[in-house]
Amino acid sequence: MVSSSSSATNTLINLMALPISKLTSHLLSILSTIAANKKEWDRVDALVKMWIFGTITQNLTQSVHKKNQNAYDLWDSLENLFHDNKDAREMQLDQELWNITQGDSTINAYCTQIKNLVDLLENIEVVVPEKNLVNYTINGLNPRFDHIASPPPYPVSYIIGNTIHLGS
Structure with a gap:
């Protein structure tokens, strides 16, 4: 060997x-x-x-x-x-989401703008909670959609309670 x-x-x-x-x-x-x-x-x-x-x-x-x-x-x-620049970019995109408005654009174009901003945030590993997306979307709607953005005439607990009661 x-x-x-x-x-x-x-x-x-x-x-x-x-x-x-x-x-x-x-x-x-x-x-x-x-x-x-x-x-x-x-x-x-x-x-x-x-x-x-x-x-x-x-x-x-x-x-x-x-x-x-x-x-x-x-x-x-x-x-x-x-x-x-991640933190600064996050703040900038969040501010854009907060201030976005529909204006004269279609609902589809408006929602696409929101989705693009959310995608940019996800690219820098920032998750946007769904409830925030709903708020951003509703808050920026054109005034002609105020009936969608306004709160229901009855408290949500009353609506939920009646729905449960009706289903029983």
């Missing part, structure tokens, strides 16, 4: 016994493979960076671009920038 240290020693002796031309040839083939892989890596890295820069604004590009930056570093800069 040959130990790993004696195996390593044998490999070293075999390499030393190679003529210098074969050793050089072997090392050059390894280096050319590494260089080819590096060229391919650099090409793909450049494509990813072009895609990222093509999808963000000019101001954002100027904020995150650094000399000799690879795609991973660029993505990391973007992630950190947006993570740092």
Whole structure:
């Protein structure tokens, strides 16, 4: 049985016994493979960076671009920038939800605006409770829908109680 240290020693002796031309040839083939892989890596890295820069604004590009930056570093800069702004973005979107009004738009367009704002909040990991969505939607309705937004003429407990009593 040959130990790993004696195996390593044998490999070293075999390499030393190679003529210098074969050793050089072997090392050059390894280096050319590494260089080819590096060229391919650099090409793909450049494509990813072009895609990222093509999808963000000019101001954002100027904020995150650094000399000799690879795609991973660029993505990391973007992630950190947006993570740092998460609280401010949450406050801005929440304020937009609070102030949204239907105006002259259709109910469908109005609800789509609300859904888009909620989706943006979910993208930054903020959950909007359903009861808040109902309040935002009702509060911003066009005045012609006041009959929907107004409270019922009887207390909710009275309506629920009568419904239960009628069902018995």
